[in-house]
Amino acid sequence: MTQLYCYPMCYCPPNSNAARQIHTIPSFAIYPSSIRQYPEVDPTLLEQSAKSMQKLMKEASLVLNKLADSKDFATKVMSAAQQSNKQEVDKLIQSTGIKSKVNTTFSPDGINMKLSSAIGGAECCYLTIALRWL
Structure with a gap:
């Protein structure tokens, strides 16, 4: 899990307390799966x-x-x-x-x-x- 501060890009209402809180989100939400490196297959x-x-x-x-x-x-x-x-x-x-x-x-x-x-x-x-x- 990764912690991020909520900024205007988040879905928090503007000028709310949530906008200033730390949110914990899963790592896969930050890194797209296309970045993952898989080993070459050997059948x-x-x-x-x-x-x-x-x-x-x-x-x-x-x-x-x-x-x-x-x-x-x-x-x-x-x-x-x-x-x-x-x-x-x-x-x-x-x-x-x-x-x-x-x-x-x-x-x-x-x-x-x-x-x-x-x-x-x-x-x-x-x-x-x-x-x-x-």
């Missing part, structure tokens, strides 16, 4: 993240197709989850052919699968699939 990481996300979506399709097309596979996943056997659930999900890191969580209502990808050792993107079974 490299965004492009890499988008490409990684495309791969994650293809892998998500593998998992979803397997669950949708194989009642036996879906039964195995649900049974392992019901027994709180996270290792078996993860193994089953990985058996669909996905290469990405996957973290599964489940509850009596359904399963969540978080597929993630990294660029240069840092997580760049992830895709969460939430499916209900109850």
